[in-house]
Amino acid sequence: MSSRRRSADQPSRATITDVAREAGVHASTVSRALNPATRGMVTEAVAARVAEVAERLGWRPSTLAAGLRTRRSRSIGILVPDLVNPVFPPIVRAAEERLAEAGYVTFVANTDTDPTREAMIVERMAAHLVDGLMLASATETSRALQICERFGIPTVLVNRRQPGSRHGTVVHDDLRGMALVIAHLHGLGHRRIAHLAGPPGVSTASDRLRGFRAALTAHGLDAEAAPVVIAAAYSREAGRRAMEALLERGGFTAVASANDMLCLGIYDALEAAGLAVGRDISVTGFNDMPFVDRIHPPLTTVRIQHAEMGRCAADLLLAELVSGGQGEREIVLQPELVVRSSTAPPARS
Amino acid sequence: MSSRRRSADQPSRATITDVAREAGVHASTVSRALNPATRGMVTEAVAARVAEVAERLGWRPSTLAAGLRTRRSRSIGILVPDLVNPVFPPIVRAAEERLAEAGYVTFVANTDTDPTREAMIVERMAAHLVDGLMLASATETSRALQICERFGIPTVLVNRRQPGSRHGTVVHDDLRGMALVIAHLHGLGHRRIAHLAGPPGVSTASDRLRGFRAALTAHGLDAEAAPVVIAAAYSREAGRRAMEALLERGGFTAVASANDMLCLGIYDALEAAGLAVGRDISVTGFNDMPFVDRIHPPLTTVRIQHAEMGRCAADLLLAELVSGGQGEREIVLQPELVVRSSTAPPARS
DNA sequence: TTGTACGCGTTATCAG
DNA sequence: CTGATAACGCGTACAA
Numbered sequence: 001m002s003s004r005r006r007s008a009d010q011p012s013r014a015t016i017t018d019v020a021r022e023a024g025v026h027a028s029t030v031s032r033a034l035n036p037a038t039r040g041m042v043t044e045a046v047a048a049r050v051a052e053v054a055e056r057l058g059w060r061p062s063t064l065a066a067g068l069r070t071r072r073s074r075s076i077g078i079l080v081p082d083l084v085n086p087v088f089p090p091i092v093r094a095a096e097e098r099l100a101e102a103g104y105v106t107f108v109a110n111t112d113t114d115p116t117r118e119a120m121i122v123e124r125m126a127a128h129l130v131d132g133l134m135l136a137s138a139t140e141t142s143r144a145l146q147i148c149e150r151f152g153i154p155t156v157l158v159n160r161r162q163p164g165s166r167h168g169t170v171v172h173d174d175l176r177g178m179a180l181v182i183a184h185l186h187g188l189g190h191r192r193i194a195h196l197a198g199p200p201g202v203s204t205a206s207d208r209l210r211g212f213r214a215a216l217t218a219h220g221l222d223a224e225a226a227p228v229v230i231a232a233a234y235s236r237e238a239g240r241r242a243m244e245a246l247l248e249r250g251g252f253t254a255v256a257s258a259n260d261m262l263c264l265g266i267y268d269a270l271e272a273a274g275l276a277v278g279r280d281i282s283v284t285g286f287n288d289m290p291f292v293d294r295i296h297p298p299l300t301t302v303r304i305q306h307a308e309m310g311r312c313a314a315d316l317l318l319a320e321l322v323s324g325g326q327g328e329r330e331i332v333l334q335p336e337l338v339v340r341s342s343t344a345p346p347a348r349s
Numbered sequence: 350m351s352s353r354r355r356s357a358d359q360p361s362r363a364t365i366t367d368v369a370r371e372a373g374v375h376a377s378t379v380s381r382a383l384n385p386a387t388r389g390m391v392t393e394a395v396a397a398r399v400a401e402v403a404e405r406l407g408w409r410p411s412t413l414a415a416g417l418r419t420r421r422s423r424s425i426g427i428l429v430p431d432l433v434n435p436v437f438p439p440i441v442r443a444a445e446e447r448l449a450e451a452g453y454v455t456f457v458a459n460t461d462t463d464p465t466r467e468a469m470i471v472e473r474m475a476a477h478l479v480d481g482l483m484l485a486s487a488t489e490t491s492r493a494l495q496i497c498e499r500f501g502i503p504t505v506l507v508n509r510r511q512p513g514s515r516h517g518t519v520v521h522d523d524l525r526g527m528a529l530v531i532a533h534l535h536g537l538g539h540r541r542i543a544h545l546a547g548p549p550g551v552s553t554a555s556d557r558l559r560g561f562r563a564a565l566t567a568h569g570l571d572a573e574a575a576p577v578v579i580a581a582a583y584s585r586e587a588g589r590r591a592m593e594a595l596l597e598r599g600g601f602t603a604v605a606s607a608n609d610m611l612c613l614g615i616y617d618a619l620e621a622a623g624l625a626v627g628r629d630i631s632v633t634g635f636n637d638m639p640f641v642d643r644i645h646p647p648l649t650t651v652r653i654q655h656a657e658m659g660r661c662a663a664d665l666l667l668a669e670l671v672s673g674g675q676g677e678r679e680i681v682l683q684p685e686l687v688v689r690s691s692t693a694p695p696a697r698s
Numbered sequence: 699t700t701g702t703a704c705g706c707g708t709t710a711t712c713a714g
Numbered sequence: 715c716t717g718a719t720a721a722c723g724c725g726t727a728c729a730a
Binding site for chain 1: 457472
């Protein structure tokens with residue numbers, strides 16, 4: 001017979017009742033003595049004795065049992081599209097750190113940019129009574145946000161906007177980021193610039209596309225005529241395929257990509273086509289994700305504030321958790337152009 | 350007044366009692382009808398009616414309430430040292446996928462290779478009644494494993510061994526991996542090979558160091574005389590500092606690194622010293638983490654099976670969850686050498 | 699200041 | 715096959 005280890009031979013963890021019996025007081029008193037918020041309601045001496053017994057018995061509060069009553073769990077869910085994309089880990093880490101300081105644990109999950117999966121995860125998180133949710137995965141049509149609202153779970157968006165949403169949001173000024181890119185390329189002499197756009201429904205993709213077109217116009221270039229190909233996902237493979245399509249079409253000396261991950265695929269496609277990044281075709285990225293300074297040639301890209309984004313989002317969420325729903329602000333961080341060697345004046349040919 | 354949204358105006362989610370009332374049966378019957386495992390104990394007709402009502406009322410099981418009784422939560426905790434290290438996300442993703450198929454949610458957390466933090470997280474996970482734990486963070490002296498045993502939580506180790514541990518473990522044959530590296534370097538003509546070792550207490554670090562020495566000896570080289578510097582962490586920065594120390598010491602034409610992350614720092618240090626990777630000093634990594642094929646020069650490294658490791662660990666854990674503690678196996682996967690351009694015959698000088 | 703009594707949503711164990 | 719009842723561990727009005 002397979003007896004559950006936890007129940008049988010193992011010394012099942014001490015409960016508040018055990019502590020009460022041992023300390024010679026009532027369970028409620030123990031609860032009050034051990035809860036920082038209610039400690040004042042109890043005698044100094046009793047509090048000390050209870051604390052001592054609890055310590056000795058190795059008592060740990062059961063988040064579950066507490067949550068059953070309070071409907072809170074001191075935990076926060078963080079949803080990202082794909083942890084394998086190096087943009088997200090730094091954001092998550094920074095948020096996690098800030099939330100931990102405030103006493104919250106964080107649970108991270110991948111959504112694969114799949115709305116169904118995203119909705120399922122939100123439901124599961126809700127079932128675990130997360131106190132708040134941080135979505136780095138929100139698409140412009142995410143059902144997830146409605147679910148959050150239905151359950152009344154405070155939610156903030158990170159690195160993704162949802163137009164018209166009332167949720168706290170932390171993003172970057174992508175239009176300005178693209179303007180920096182185009183100004184740089186224009187300054188190098190490029191006049192025929194292509195855009196490798198991100199997947200549909202993702203706000204960074206559409207914002208950067210808009211920024212691309214606006215910046216071209218601002219420089220007196222024909223935004224309508226500029227080659228644009230949309231990548232199926234923010235992945236290396238999708239970037240390669242999109243770049244192949246762009247190459248077939250031709251008619252450009254530089255390509256401004258919606259994101260660094262795509263650039264890896266762009267490099268792959270250009271290498272396969274026998275073209276040199278920088279010399280033959282200039283390439284720019286977006287995000288300045290880790291390690292792109294070490295790829296060859298080092299990528300000119302737009303730096304976003306990964307850690308700051310995570311911290312701001314955490315603060316926004318924490319504010320909302322205490323104030324009960326005021327944090328409906330949008331924080332827009334400023335990006336910065338980092339010039340490396342993937343951009344150069346256009347080839348003569 | 351700040352009324353908690355969840356309680357007041359929001360339609361608090363339907364409970365099993367609501368469904369029971371609506372369906373005209375007892376709550377226990379609802380429980381049985383909706384639980385796949387106990388559905389057989391109930392009439393087909395009743396089951397159907399209950400299911401219909403539950404659907405209509407939007408009933409969702411409360412993991413917490415259920416866990417309070419069953420002491421299970423259908424969730425698994427995954428602990429990694431640092432999600433920013435690209436080795437881990439693919440492992441986590443693969444494990445997550447396999448576990449999700451089996452109906453488990455996964456919670457990921459970073460430990461920062463800090464035993465105290467690791468212990469705290471394990472406790473919190475235990476408080477959330479995770480059914481199992483996957484540790485990619487275990488150091489050779491981790492207290493975390495004892496905590497797991499005390500709580501009776503099934504635990505497996507991934508990408509880390511703990512000597513003498515009885516836990517299921519999935520690792521690679523690091524000794525063989527190092528042997529492949531040294532054979533490759535030796536074949537190129539290198540005779541003075543240095544090792545940039547990983548941090549103390551980490552099994553991959555000590556295994557690879559042992560493998561390094563054993564392989565040197567096997568090739569008739571003096572293992573004792575070989576320069577070895579220990580990096581403070583598996584990070585780019587620590588790699589740079591360790592490499593600087595190694596350069597001061599000198600006396601080598603190639604350096605075998607314990608891991609790819611360190612190689613980024615090695616590249617930084619060599620660049621700062623005006624040395625060319627490959628031509629002046631050959632460099633090898635370990636892990637074949639994403640993107641190292643695109644750094645300059647592309648890194649010769651040992652490929653490990655990231656996804657397979659995650660899947661195996663998940664299977665091991667699942668087996669243990671159903672059988673109740675048999676999975677005390679150690680799975681050793683085989684690594685593979687990937688030769689790129691960071692290695693070349695030693696410079697003449 | 700402390701104890702009593704009850705509820706949170708579900709499952710296990712009996713009876714019927 | 716179904717209903718009643720008692721847990722699970724904790725928080726919290728209310729009473730003492």
